[in-house]
Amino acid sequence: MGQKTTALKFVILLGFVSLCADATYEGARSITGAYLETLGASGTLVGLIAGFGELVGYGLRITIGYLSDRTHQYWSITTIGYFLNTAVVPLLALAARWEVAAGLMIAERTGKAIRTPPRDALLSHGVSQLGRGFGFGLHEAMDQTGAVMGPLAVAAVLYWQGGYQNGFVILIVPAISGLLLLLILRQLYPNPQDFEEETSVQHQEELPRVFWIYLGAVALVAAGYADFPLIAYHLQKQDIASGLIIPLIYALAMGIDAVAALIFGRLFDRNGISILMLAVLISCLFAPLVFSDNTNFTLAGMIFWGIGMGAQESILKATIAGLVPKCKRASAYGIFGAGYGLSWFLGSTLMGVLYDWSITFLIGFSVLSQLLAIPFLLWVKSQANTTTIND
Known part of the structure; x- marks a missing residue:
């Protein structure tokens, strides 16, 4: 079996793990905003909880990334993170107060923080055989397939049984499935690092200057990107969509995300970071549409929102994989995630207050923050040659 075929199987299997995890926590996230509203939380609290969850989830990644590179226990740390990321979700069914629900939501984000830097480092080795944009795009597409399945399952439960609590309970099925598959995958591929050959860029001692410029650009995009719980809160408060329809709208966005990840990932392999600028120009249109009082505009806005998410998830990680030595890559993903998360927290909190x-x-x-990223991305394009980024 060729190295490329083996790497593709590794990426696909890891994609199935992410599919199950996303079905679990994205299924929950499709209704947590509306759930918090029923528990008495205000718009400001919803924005604060969602933003703080992202802050913890991304901020912790600096330590986790460094720890992963220092100990080389990529698989062990990834496994711990996936367990926490998914195991707490069904417990939301037991929350009787918004404070309890908020704590569980933050715990879920903590689990994601633990598993993401080492997982992305492992994945980066496999995608080096496939084309980084395509490889990360394929993983994101599978990831978001789960993000469609989860909300659909929750919507079905709400339709047949009613009550948000039942929606959380059903998510124990993908949670257990993903954890079992992860344990099997760990045994089949104990050393994914072997997929990637050393290149000249791998011997750099420090993170390159362009990495930090790039981080600043993406931080602006993150600050202007509304988290779905705030969007769901708006849909419920303005009676634009019912509790049953909201998960379906989220599922639509996740489906668009999956398709966009594959398309933009492939375009990135061919055209470089210019494709990210195109994605930003498209995604900045979501807010005027989503936060309207018209259902059709909201649906169009969620399509733009999904395109932006898919492009970000594939292109952002692919770019970093081409900039950073593989021995420091988990650390780079951790630092990058922390910066992204801090901006997401500040932006989400501000948007909750502004709402x-x-x-x-x-x-x-939202629109201005994303557009301000374009000059920084142009700067990145001018300083980083295409070979360094896309090799």
């Missing part, structure tokens, strides 16, 4: 004050200002902030 209670002025939706027009919320929309203006």
Whole structure:
């Protein structure tokens, strides 16, 4: 069996693990905003909880990334993270207060923080055989397939049985399935590092300057990207969609995300970081549409939201894999994730406050923040040669 075929199987199997995990926590996230509203939380609290969850989930990645590279226990740390990431989700069914639900939501984000840097480092070795944009795009497509399945399952439960609690309980099925597959995958591929050959860029001692410029650009995009719980809160509060329809809208966005990840990942392999700028120009249109009071506009906005998410998830990680030595890659993903998460937290918190004050200002902030990233991305393009990024 050729190295490329073996690597493809590794990426696909790891993609199935992510599919199960996403079905679990994205199924939950499709209703947590509306769930918090029923438990008495305000728009400001929803934005704060969602943003703080992302802050913890991304901020912790600096330590986890460094620990992963220092100990080389990539598989062990990944396994611990996946367990926490998915095991707490069904417990949301027992939450009787918004404070309890908020704590479980933050615990789920903590689990994702633990597993993501080492997982992405492992994945980066496999995708080196396939084309980084395509490889990360394929993984993201599978990831988001789960993100469609989870909300659909929750919507079905809400339809047949009613009550958000039942929606959380059903998610124990993908949670257990993903953990079992992860344990098998760990035995089949104990050393994914062997997929990737050393190149000249692998011997750099420090993270290159362009990495930090790139981080600044993506931080601006993250700050202007509304988390779905706030969107769900808006849909419920304005009576644009019912509790049953909201998960279906989220599933639509996740389906668009999956398709966009494959398309933009392949385009990245051919055209480089210019494709990310195109994705930003498309995604900045989501806020004026999503936060309207028209159902059709909301659906169109969620399509743009999904395109932006898919492009980000494939291109952002693929770019870093081409910039950073593999011995420091988990650390780089951790630092990058922390910067991204801090910006997401600040942006989500501000947008939650702006929602209670002025939706027009919320929309203006979202669009402007994303557009401000374009000059930084142009700077990255001018300083990083195409060979370094895409090799």
